Amino acid sequence: MSQNLSPNPTYDVIILGASGFTGKCVIREALKFLNVPSSPLKNLAIAGRNTSKLSQALQWASRPNLPPHIPILTADTTDPSSLRYLASQTKIILNCVGPFRLYAEPVVEACADSGCDYLDICGEPEFMERMEVMYHEKAVEMGSLIVSACGFDSVPAELGLMFNSRQWLPPAVPNRVEAYISLESDKRIVVNFGTYESAVLGVANMGKLQELRRSRRRRRRPVIPGTSPKGAMVNHLKEVGLWGVTLPSADATVVRRTLSCLAEDPRGLPGVNESAEQVKRREAFWSSIKPAHFGMKIASKSLLGVVRFIIVGKIIGLFSKSGVGRWLLLNFPSVFSLGFFRKKGPTEDEVASATFKMWFVGQGFSDGSLVSQGNRKPDVQIITRVMGPEIGNLTTPIILVQCALILLKERDSLPRGGVFPPGIVFGPTDLQDRLQQNGISFDVISKKTV
Ligand SMILES: NC(=O)c1ccc[n+]([C@@H]2O[C@H](COP(=O)([O-])OP(=O)(O)OC[C@H]3O[C@@H](n4cnc5c(N)ncnc54)[C@H](OP(=O)(O)O)[C@@H]3O)[C@@H](O)[C@H]2O)c1
16 A cells, blocks of 8 residues: 555545535445455544534444444544544545535645545545645655545546547547436436535636646647537537537546546556556556547436526526625525525435436547548547436445545555546546446447448
8 A cells, every 4th residue: 555654554444524415325335345255445434523423424324234333533624633643544535525625635635644545526626636736746755646536526427438439449539529417317306515515616716727727837738630629518419319518517627637647648657566467458458548529518308408507507607706696506505506406415215216327429530540631520420328326425435435445456556646537547447347337337329420
């Protein structure tokens, strides 16, 4: 494991923020793998600022069984010594305390300083990019692997793009991939308040992200065959009967960071202590990934559904600019989001009946070598799909826990340390297989000449 931890930390994993909506679902998911013979997860602890809420969360997560004997640790993100203690006791912290821009920097700092690994479920680009600027060097030095966005934001987008990319067999190459997210349910679709709060603060602080990007060194850009696409904000995807509108989620920025890492290191990131076989596998994997322009859309079966998304987006964009507006948004989430977000989150029935489908529509060229000859238009379309259960309470915990299990099992084949997006770290691992075994599927839908 990491280089500067004690050789045998007490815990494999500590779940921080385990009393939250998502945190308690992460406990439930982790318990499925605790002390199972083939699982590397042998010692688990949960942490947060309120021990009685943590104990209730553990009881909820263990149902219908009695809660197992799992240590409950007190830690508050406003108390750095409590975070340093956590980081000294474990191989990995799974951070579920958000909004990340408000609370998570001290946790990253404690992990980077101690060499403990850190995974989170952040979907906030400004936080992720700021952590990279501030803690990458330290994390490399101390052997701490810091990977944000290990949830629905942004692993389906990262692995889904790679899955689509691998369907382009030479000499075919993609030029662009557009992902359409469709949330489905026979009940009402409701998303957790924590995600809404993070989105409101993200929009309010958009200027800080631009400032950060202007102030830092430009990353290398991938070389993509063909010209940049100029897509419409709203469009109809007739192949799957969906309308889509551009979604300014973190996914596209996270995917771009992975593609930039790949442009800088085309063979991927070397592991701490890889075998020759593992090096070969990693290099073969990355040589099969062809960069493409990437964008996200939120989709609906009806144009009216898309109009609803646009109205909510406009309301959040407008109101989050002022203090009063943010107060209104955060105090009356259901009103201002037309029912998408609710303070109490979705009910258990609503969670159970919700699913997501993410359609990846790739457009490209049947022969990459001919692209430079004149102004050729894409002549091939490949559609793939990632599909799974409800996004915040089911898919996100599945992804986070599988990423943690990979760290526990294969730490030697992963980078020694640094702050990275999930795709560049987990792309060449068996994460996609693991997600498939846990209810998240990857399918090829169609390949055709257009
Ligand atoms: N990537 C994704 O797709 C995805 C999916 C789901 C959620 N998320 C993100 O995850 C975050 C949490 O969402 P949620 O719905 O679970 O929110 P939540 O229910 O409000 O939970 C927040 C958790 O953070 C804890 N906390 C707050 N301040 C703290 C502090 N100073 N020190 C220690 N713990 C503190 C809370 O503890 P108390 O119980 O003591 O208040 C609670 O356990 C949000 O940022 C959300 O955007 C991302």
